[in-house]
Amino acid sequence: MTATAALHKFELKKPATGFGKSVADELAPLYDRMTNHKIVQVMESGKATKKLIHGLAKEFLPVIRGTYRRMALRMQHIPPHDCDLQAALLTELQEEIWHTPMYYKWCRAVGMSLPRDFTNGPYVPETYAFVMFLSLSSSDRSALEESCGRIIDDEFFDTPQEYSQVGSLLQTVSATGLALYGFPPASDRLGDAFVKNYGLSKDEAEWWYEHGSVDMEHAKLGLDIIDRYATTPFLQRRAKEAAWLSLELWLRQWDAIYAKYGN
Numbered sequence: 001m002t003a004t005a006a007l008h009k010f011e012l013k014k015p016a017t018g019f020g021k022s023v024a025d026e027l028a029p030l031y032d033r034m035t036n037h038k039i040v041q042v043m044e045s046g047k048a049t050k051k052l053i054h055g056l057a058k059e060f061l062p063v064i065r066g067t068y069r070r071m072a073l074r075m076q077h078i079p080p081h082d083c084d085l086q087a088a089l090l091t092e093l094q095e096e097i098w099h100t101p102m103y104y105k106w107c108r109a110v111g112m113s114l115p116r117d118f119t120n121g122p123y124v125p126e127t128y129a130f131v132m133f134l135s136l137s138s139s140d141r142s143a144l145e146e147s148c149g150r151i152i153d154d155e156f157f158d159t160p161q162e163y164s165q166v167g168s169l170l171q172t173v174s175a176t177g178l179a180l181y182g183f184p185p186a187s188d189r190l191g192d193a194f195v196k197n198y199g200l201s202k203d204e205a206e207w208w209y210e211h212g213s214v215d216m217e218h219a220k221l222g223l224d225i226i227d228r229y230a231t232t233p234f235l236q237r238r239a240k241e242a243a244w245l246s247l248e249l250w251l252r253q254w255d256a257i258y259a260k261y262g263n
């Protein structure tokens with residue numbers, strides 16, 4: 001028996017709707033803010049202090065080391081019969097296994113002492129907010145609909161709330177996938193900055209290149225899922241809201257990092 005006999009090609013079967021592009025267009029200013037964040041500019045200029053580099057490394061760690069767990073938890077929101085979608089998200093999950101050790105490799109290369117430099121005091125509140133939002137959106141099926149639905153939807157202001165599995169899927173993919181759309185260009189620039197200005201090898205900066213433009217495929221998958229599965233105004237509102245909130249929280253975390261550790 002040959003090994004190729006059992007190969008199956010997975011592809012999402014639901015038809016494309018064009019909604020994904022409208023979300024990406026609307027979020028473009030936020031992607032742009034992330035790509036050109038002050039942290040990226042200062043690293044590129046070579047003027048970042050050790051305090052800023054270590055501050056970024058520390059504050060970003062809870063986001064990084066939670067990713068594998070979040071990606072594992074979000075599998076629960078996929079309708080059980082949809083094996084193509086399961087396969088697509090499982091591929092992302094298995095790639096993520098290596099990323100936390102890769103991140104530690106970069107932290108050591110910039111002179112951090114592990115774990116002491118991660119455990120030497122509290123994190124900025126924005127780190128807790130961002131991480132809690134990401135974790136909740138992937139683990140708790142109703143958390144986002146409960147917290148946001150009651151705020152922005154007239155019909156749910158003081159009435160029973162509707163939950164749906166597809167709604168949860170869209171929110172977790174939006175929260176943990178679309179936010180990545182503005183990040184890959186920033187990650188490429190940061191990787192180059194560490195090599196050019198701070199004496200790292202490409203291997204030591206691997207985490208940043210791994211999440212650079214080569215990672216765009218993942219952002220595209222997130223957008224493709226939103227595009228195909230958000231087929232009603234209710235679901236589209238959920239998807240857009242989660243993507244927007246995730247980006248805002250990410251940007252505010254980076255703003256807070258710069259405010260605390262910046263030059």
Ligand SMILES: [Fe+2]
Pocket residue numbers: 067096099211
């Ligand atoms: Fe990763």
